Amino acid sequence: xxxxxxxxxxxxxxxxxxxxxxxxxxxxxxxxxxxxxxxxxxxxxxxxxxxxxxxxxxxxxxxxxxxxxxxxxxxxxxxxxxxxxxxxxxxxxxxxxxxxxxxxxxxxxxxxxxxxxxxxxxxxxxxxxxxxxxxxxxxxxxxxxxxxxxxxxxxxxxxxxxxxxxxxxxxxxxxxxxxxxxxxxxxxxxxxxxxxxxxxxxxxxxxxxxxxxxxxxxxxxxxxxxxxxxxxxxxxxxxxxxxxxxxxxxxxxxxxxxxxxx
Ligand SMILES: NC(=O)c1ccc[n+]([C@@H]2O[C@H](COP(=O)([O-])OP(=O)(O)OC[C@H]3O[C@@H](n4cnc5c(N)ncnc54)[C@H](OP(=O)(O)O)[C@@H]3O)[C@@H](O)[C@H]2O)c1
Numbered sequence: 001x002x003x004x005x006x007x008x009x010x011x012x013x014x015x016x017x018x019x020x021x022x023x024x025x026x027x028x029x030x031x032x033x034x035x036x037x038x039x040x041x042x043x044x045x046x047x048x049x050x051x052x053x054x055x056x057x058x059x060x061x062x063x064x065x066x067x068x069x070x071x072x073x074x075x076x077x078x079x080x081x082x083x084x085x086x087x088x089x090x091x092x093x094x095x096x097x098x099x100x101x102x103x104x105x106x107x108x109x110x111x112x113x114x115x116x117x118x119x120x121x122x123x124x125x126x127x128x129x130x131x132x133x134x135x136x137x138x139x140x141x142x143x144x145x146x147x148x149x150x151x152x153x154x155x156x157x158x159x160x161x162x163x164x165x166x167x168x169x170x171x172x173x174x175x176x177x178x179x180x181x182x183x184x185x186x187x188x189x190x191x192x193x194x195x196x197x198x199x200x201x202x203x204x205x206x207x208x209x210x211x212x213x214x215x216x217x218x219x220x221x222x223x224x225x226x227x228x229x230x231x232x233x234x235x236x237x238x239x240x241x242x243x244x245x246x247x248x249x250x251x252x253x254x255x256x257x258x259x260x261x262x
Contacts, residue, residue: 009034011075015077016039017041017082021080024078025050025052033256069095069096075102077104089234103237105237105238110206111228117220118226120228128203128229129150132227137157138199139160140199140202141161159176159177161176186214205231206229206231
C-alpha cells in the first residue's frame with residue numbers, strides 16, 4: 001500500500017469518460033497532496049470540461065499502460081470508465097498487477113427491471129439486434145455510435161439512433177435517423193420522442209446510473225419492449241459505486257487533504 005504524506009503527492013491516473021470521472025476529477029483537483037491526471041479515449045469531440053489536467057488517446061494496450069504507470073510514477077489507478085468499456089478496464093487490471101500499482105474501479109450498480117418494465121435481456125449487442133422482429137419496426141437505439149455497424153445487420157428497421165456527436169450513417173441504414181444529444185436526459189422528453197416516432201422497441205445497454213435511465217422509464221410508461229444488453233464480464237477488482245465512495249476509500253488509505261475541508 002502506498003501512503004502519501006503531506007510532502008509526497010499521491011500520483012493518480014483517473015480513467016474517465018463518465019459523469020463519475022468528471023465529478024471525481026473536480027474533487028481531486030482540490031486535494032493538496034494529490035497529483036492526478038484524467039485520461040480520455042478521445043471518442044467525443046467536445047468532452048465535458050475537466051478540473052484536472054487531461055491526456056487523450058489510448059496507451060497502446062497493456063504494455064503501453066504499464067510503461068505509462070512506471071514513467072509517471074503512478075501509485076493509484078482509478079478506473080471510472082463506462083461499464084461497457086471492457087477493454088480498458090481489463091488492461092488496467094493487468095497493468096496494475098504487473099506494476100504493483102493500486103487499482104480502484106467505480107462501477108455504478110446495474111439497472112434491474114421493476115413492475116411495468118418489459119425487458120428482454122441479451123449477452124451482446126449482436127443478440128439484442130438479432131432479437132428484433134422480422135417485420136420492419138420503429139426502433140430507438142440507445143446503444144451509441146459504436147453499435148451502428150451492428151444495426152446494419154438488420155437494416156429493415158426504422159432506427160432512431162441517439163449519438164453524442166453528429167455521425168454520417170452508412171447507406172445500409174436508409175431508413176435511420178439520428179438524434180444528437182448529450183445526457184443527462186429527461187423521462188418526459190424521451191417519452192415524447194418515443195411517441196413522436198411511434199417507437200415500438202428500445203435497444204439499450206445496462207449502463208446503470210441516472211443520466212441514461214430516462215429511456216427505460218419512458219419505455220415503461222409507454223409499454224415499449226426494451227432489448228437490454230447485459231454488462232460484459234470483467235476481471236475481479238476492488239469496486240465502489242460512486243465518486244463519493246471512491247473518495248472515502250482513498251481517504252481511509254491515503255489521508256487526503258482538501259483545501260476546502262472536504
Ligand atoms: N462503451 C460505452 O458504452 C461507453 C459509453 C460512454 C462512455 N464511454 C467512454 O468512452 C471511452 C471509450 O470506451 P470504449 O467502450 O471504446 O472502451 P474500450 O473498448 O474498453 O477501450 C478500447 C481502447 O480505447 C482506449 N481507451 C478506452 N478508454 C480510455 C481512457 N479512458 N483513456 C485512454 N484510453 C482509453 C484503450 O486503448 P489502448 O489499448 O491503446 O490503451 C482501449 O484499449 C471510455 O473512456 C469510456 O468510459 C464508453
